[in-house]
Amino acid sequence: MKRFIKGLAAAAVLTTAGLGAAQAQKAPIKFGLLLDFTAVYTFLTNEYSQGQRDYLTLINDQGGINGHRVEGIVVDHGNQPQRGIEAYNRVSRDGAVLVDFLSTPVSRAMVNRVLDDKIVMITALHGRGDASDGEVFPYIFPLMATYWSQAALLAEYIEQHGGGLKGKKIAHVYIDSPFGREPLPILQDLAKEKGFDLRTFPYASPGNEQSATWSEVRRFRPDYVFIWGAGGGQSVSVREAIRNGIKPDQILSVVWLAETDMRTVGEQRAKGVKRFEAVATGTDLPLIKEILAKVVDAGKGAGPRENVGTTYYNIGVATMAASVEAARLALEKFGAPLTGDKLRQGFEMIKDFDAQGLMPPVTFSQKDHQGGGRGRVSQWNGSAWEPVTDWHAAYQELVWREIHRDSAKFKESR
Amino acid sequence: MFYRLSGIHHTRYESARQLWPIPMDRWQIYVLLALGLAAPLLFSGLYLTSYLLPWLIMSAAALSLTLLMGIAGQLHFGFAAVMAIGAYSSIHLVRAGVPFELALLGAGAIAAVIGSVFGAAALRVKGLYLVMATLAMQYLVDWTIINVPAISGGAQATLQTPAVRFLFMPLASDVSRYYLALGWVVLVTLLILNIKRTSLGRALVAVRDKDFAAAVIGVDTVKYKLLAFFTSSFLGGVTGAVLAFCYYRAVTPEQFTFNVSIQLVAMVLVGGLGSVLGAYLGAGFVLLVPIVLTNVVAFLAGAGWLSVSTNLLAHIPLMVYGALIIGFLLFEPLGLAKIYDNIRNYFLVWPFRHSRS
Numbered sequence: 001m002k003r004f005i006k007g008l009a010a011a012a013v014l015t016t017a018g019l020g021a022a023q024a025q026k027a028p029i030k031f032g033l034l035l036d037f038t039a040v041y042t043f044l045t046n047e048y049s050q051g052q053r054d055y056l057t058l059i060n061d062q063g064g065i066n067g068h069r070v071e072g073i074v075v076d077h078g079n080q081p082q083r084g085i086e087a088y089n090r091v092s093r094d095g096a097v098l099v100d101f102l103s104t105p106v107s108r109a110m111v112n113r114v115l116d117d118k119i120v121m122i123t124a125l126h127g128r129g130d131a132s133d134g135e136v137f138p139y140i141f142p143l144m145a146t147y148w149s150q151a152a153l154l155a156e157y158i159e160q161h162g163g164g165l166k167g168k169k170i171a172h173v174y175i176d177s178p179f180g181r182e183p184l185p186i187l188q189d190l191a192k193e194k195g196f197d198l199r200t201f202p203y204a205s206p207g208n209e210q211s212a213t214w215s216e217v218r219r220f221r222p223d224y225v226f227i228w229g230a231g232g233g234q235s236v237s238v239r240e241a242i243r244n245g246i247k248p249d250q251i252l253s254v255v256w257l258a259e260t261d262m263r264t265v266g267e268q269r270a271k272g273v274k275r276f277e278a279v280a281t282g283t284d285l286p287l288i289k290e291i292l293a294k295v296v297d298a299g300k301g302a303g304p305r306e307n308v309g310t311t312y313y314n315i316g317v318a319t320m321a322a323s324v325e326a327a328r329l330a331l332e333k334f335g336a337p338l339t340g341d342k343l344r345q346g347f348e349m350i351k352d353f354d355a356q357g358l359m360p361p362v363t364f365s366q367k368d369h370q371g372g373g374r375g376r377v378s379q380w381n382g383s384a385w386e387p388v389t390d391w392h393a394a395y396q397e398l399v400w401r402e403i404h405r406d407s408a409k410f411k412e413s414r
Numbered sequence: 415m416f417y418r419l420s421g422i423h424h425t426r427y428e429s430a431r432q433l434w435p436i437p438m439d440r441w442q443i444y445v446l447l448a449l450g451l452a453a454p455l456l457f458s459g460l461y462l463t464s465y466l467l468p469w470l471i472m473s474a475a476a477l478s479l480t481l482l483m484g485i486a487g488q489l490h491f492g493f494a495a496v497m498a499i500g501a502y503s504s505i506h507l508v509r510a511g512v513p514f515e516l517a518l519l520g521a522g523a524i525a526a527v528i529g530s531v532f533g534a535a536a537l538r539v540k541g542l543y544l545v546m547a548t549l550a551m552q553y554l555v556d557w558t559i560i561n562v563p564a565i566s567g568g569a570q571a572t573l574q575t576p577a578v579r580f581l582f583m584p585l586a587s588d589v590s591r592y593y594l595a596l597g598w599v600v601l602v603t604l605l606i607l608n609i610k611r612t613s614l615g616r617a618l619v620a621v622r623d624k625d626f627a628a629a630v631i632g633v634d635t636v637k638y639k640l641l642a643f644f645t646s647s648f649l650g651g652v653t654g655a656v657l658a659f660c661y662y663r664a665v666t667p668e669q670f671t672f673n674v675s676i677q678l679v680a681m682v683l684v685g686g687l688g689s690v691l692g693a694y695l696g697a698g699f700v701l702l703v704p705i706v707l708t709n710v711v712a713f714l715a716g717a718g719w720l721s722v723s724t725n726l727l728a729h730i731p732l733m734v735y736g737a738l739i740i741g742f743l744l745f746e747p748l749g750l751a752k753i754y755d756n757i758r759n760y761f762l763v764w765p766f767r768h769s770r771s
Contacts, residue, residue, distance in 0.1 A: 037728030046725050076708055076728035081662060081669055086464035086705050093460050105668035108572045112663045128570045178560060178571030178667060303723065406570055413509070413574045 028069040029327055029338050031056075031320075032091035032099040034106075039079035041103055043231035044258070044312040048102060049074060050303035051316025055324070057295045057302070065328045068336065072320075077101065081109040092119055097340045098323055102126060104179060112414070114139050119340040120326075120347065124319045125255055125278060129182060130406035132370035134348070137407065139340060141347055141369045143322055143362070144278040144315075147254065148399045149373035151183035151226070154252045154276055155190050156394035157377045158224055165194040171217050173210075173237060174228035176202035183228060183254075185402055190395065207233025214240040223250065230256040235264035238273060248272035249379070258311040262380050270380055274388070277378040279318040279359045281385045283309035286356040287317065311385070314358060321355040322347075322362065322371075360391035373399060417762045433607055450596050454589045463588050465702060467595055469694075471657045472701050474599040476681040476693035477606050478649035483679070484688025485606075485615060486642035487622025488536050491545045492552030493650055493678045498670030499555060500525040500651030501658035502565055505573050505665060514578035514585070518655050525651020526644045528555075533643025537636055540625075552672050559667045566667060574664045591660040598656050602649055606690055609645075618642055677701075684739060686749025695750035703738065707731035 033052055035045050056072045064070060073091050077084040084106035088099060098120045101107040107127040114121040115137065122141045123131060129146035131137040145153065159165045172187055174180030184200065191198040199220050203213040207229050214237075217225065225246055227237040234257050241251050242265075249272035257275040283292060288309055296305055307313050330346025331338060347369075352361040362371030373393040378385040417438045424430035434440040449456070453466055479493050490496075504521035508514055535547035559566050567573040578585050580594055609615045617638045620628035625635045658665045677700050685696020708731045714720045715727055722730075746753045 037725060038732055049724060074724060075712060076731075078704070079668075082464075082468045082701065083705055083708070085468075085661075089460045089464040090709075093458075105666050108570070108666050109662050109664050109669070111572070112574060128572065130570060176557075176560065178566065181560070181571070406568060409568060410570075410574065413576055 027337060028071040029065065030071045030073060030091065030094060030096040031323065032088065032096040033072045033074045034077050034084060034087040034091065034099060034101050035074065036079040036101075036103045036106075037076040040231070041079060043260075044256075044315075045102065046303065047307045047310050047312035048316035050301070050307055051313040051318075052100075052320045053302035054291050054295050054308070055317045055320040057300050058291050059320075059324055061294060061300070065324060066331050068327075068331065068338070070324060070327070077103065077106055079103050079105060081106050084110065085113070088113065092117055097327075097338055097343050098122065100124075100319060111137070111140065115414075117340070118344075120323075120343045122319055122323060124315065128406075128410075130403045130410060132368065132373075132400075132403050133407035134364070134366050134369040135407075136411045137369065138366075139344055141364065141371075143319060143369075143371060144359070145255075145276070145373045145375040145393070146370055146399070146403075147179070147182045148186045148402055149370065149393065149396070150254055150276040150278075150375060151186045152190065152395040152399055153373075153375050153393070154226060154274075154377065155187065155194070157252070157274070157389065159194065161389070162224065165190070165196045168196040168223045169220065170196055170198050170224045170226065171201055171220055171222035172198060172226045172228060173201045173203065173213060173217060173241075174226075175205055175207050175230070175233055177205050179230070180228050183226075186395075186398060187226075189398055189402075193398075203229075203233070203237075205233075206231070207236055210236050210240050214244045217241070217246070218244040222246070225251050227251060227253045227257075229254070235261040238262075238265045238270055242269065249274065252276075252377070255375075259385075260310075267380075268382055271382040273380045274377050275380075275385070276375055277311075277385065277387065278375050279311075279315045280357065280387070281309070281311045281314055281378070285309075285314075285358050287321065287358050288314065291317070318355055318359045321358065322350065322353065325350055325353050325355075370403075372396075417758060419762065431611075447600070450600075453596075454592060459588060462592055465705075467588075467592050467661055469698050469701055470592075470595045470599045471653060471661055472678075472681065472697040473694045474595075474602045474653045474656065475650060475678055476685065476697045477599070477602045477690065478646050478653055479678050480682045480685075480688055480690070480693050481606055481609065481649070482642050482646035483682050484686075484692075485610065485622065486618040486639065486646075488533070488639060488642055489541065489545050490548045490646075491675055491679060492532070492548040492550075492555070492672075494670040494672070494674035495552045495555035496525050496529045496647045496650040497654030497657060497674075498559060498665075498667070499528055500654030501665045501670070502559065502573070503651070504655030505575055505658060506565070508576050508578055514580055514659075517578075518652050521655040522648040522652040525654065526648035529647025529650070530640055530644045533640060533647070536639050536643065549672075552675055556667060556671065559670075572664055572666045575659045575662075578659065585659060595656055595660045598652065602653070603690060605649075610690075614638075614641070680739075684742065684749055686751030689749065689751035691754060692749050692751030695754070699738075699742075699750065704731055704735050707734050 035049055037045050053072055056070050060069050075087045077087050084101055088110060100122045104126045107121060107123050110121060118139060120139050122143050124143040129148050131140040132142050132146055187198055201213050201217050203210040225241055229237055238251060242248060248270055251273045253275040255276045255278050262270045292308055295301055296308055326343055326346035327338060329349045330342040334342045347364050348366050351363045354361040360374035364371050373396055374391045376387050376389045376391050378387045417436055434443060454462055475497060482488050482490050500521040503524040504517045507517035507520045532551040536544050539547060583590055585591055617633045620633050621635050621638050629635050662669060681696035681700045684699050686692030711727060711730050
């Protein structure tokens, strides 16, 4: 009997040890990819999510991060804060260390929660711009150039390549929502500093009908037009601008302008339109080629092949590339299990990471969660987006003044 | 059987006129209240904060709206704007140093005043035309919040709710937030139940059924229509503040858009116009069914029983949800509360077949 019990105990120890080892090897890293597939952000969510999942498949097929698989939990929240909160509570209970909502209203409602729960939230190209201030928002990473950096970079493009800003008339045509109004402080400061004439023209959400706004823009006779919208409204803006006598190469857009919008306007007609670019577009990039070869052509792709390499697909890949890199650095330094706090420090260790040329080199620190605010301007050549500048950042001291002003307000109210 | 009536003799007016004269109803209420009070012990944080809490708060909102739409018969398609006024007012009041308890009342008062101003349109127009007037309120309030940085909170257009205490209790944990929401919804429920059996409630019903007939029998329609808008907006404003402080903890204009107004109207209609139980059922249906369906579909897909594209997968819950709404309204046009009422009526006279209503 004694021997039996001893044997049982030994077996139990062995099994637990074995299980433990197996678990340590396998314990997956969970990312909550809680997106809006059904409401407002539908214009990009499919491609974006496809890029995210394809990249995770690539990583997992190569053995994950030091043997840890990365599990992306994809859930729809329909752009509704209460559904986002439910999805967030669910994945955080299940042990997710990173969440991505790709929805400004939802991620704004989450700020306090992720800061309290110590879970990393990435807000690439959405959410609060002032979250770049890592000292106030330790767990939030905008990852890419915020809307403020984008506006600054577009203005700088005119200064460098468009005949200087001084004395120019610039029209800012935007969707009348917090998102559309966000770059206004930066543009107003720049107008004062550089001496150009800035006029703002809002159009009503969702922007399917903008003709009244554009006839006003026409009267203003602008030298350059910034269009600041998203989704269907963007192609309407370009079309209305051209109809009101503005040449395509006078139009500069926020990051939300993609191949599909150009097709809606007419590929040849829109030739010359410029946009801010946060992530390189196309399949002619080492990382995208690798995904094509190892994931998509192997039949493991998460969606149609023709989406691979589109603007939003590549943005999705870039978000996951940066997150996986952060997780890798964190695991190397601190070891498993990965927690939100370790992952945050992993992000802050990233230096000059560019995902093999897919994105501008980003460097995060405890202070800077934007990663440098770099981007470039690209131009539609009739069939594809062609970069016309190198990756660079513009007027960052101005952007950071704005970031600090807003984050101080947030800190005060928290 | 369950709703036994025999042997129950009311010998005093008070007992005959109480809210739930039938013991079975009373016991149900006690059990539900006990469940509500014990919920933080019974449910995990996930279910408490992401199902029960929003359900209770949206039930309070639906109750406020059903007072206006169901009892007083005044259509309102801008109720989210009323809640937005309450939410923003409460945060700005707390930031200005007003105690939270007073800020809640202040939020209600401000919402009530602005709501009644727009409600004044109801004195002239009815039905669809009133819908247009309240829609105007929705868009005007949205526009004002977005375009006045002093209200919306600057370029980020987000206001965090400050840390507050309610009656000396810090509102810092999920449980304390839950109890505040529970207390508010119980208060609103009792208020609406009692309004329905007072002269105010009867006057509102008279106005709803035919306003000039009500005037003929001596009901001051101007007064009662305004009173309905005032009361309902007050409750809606406080509910908006509770929603902001207990649930969202940060307000942005997108939380109170036109879609939310439509959802509120849907809650009232699916639940049953003018019914208190219906407000709860409708809020539960509109708020929670999409979440539950999304999770069920995600589970099925995870188990490999549904292999379709992610895009279609995300839309299946919407299709089922739409079909459910149509299905329920075809089955019982008077709403979910009427379904419960039918069952109750059946058991009231069981084992006999015919109930009176």
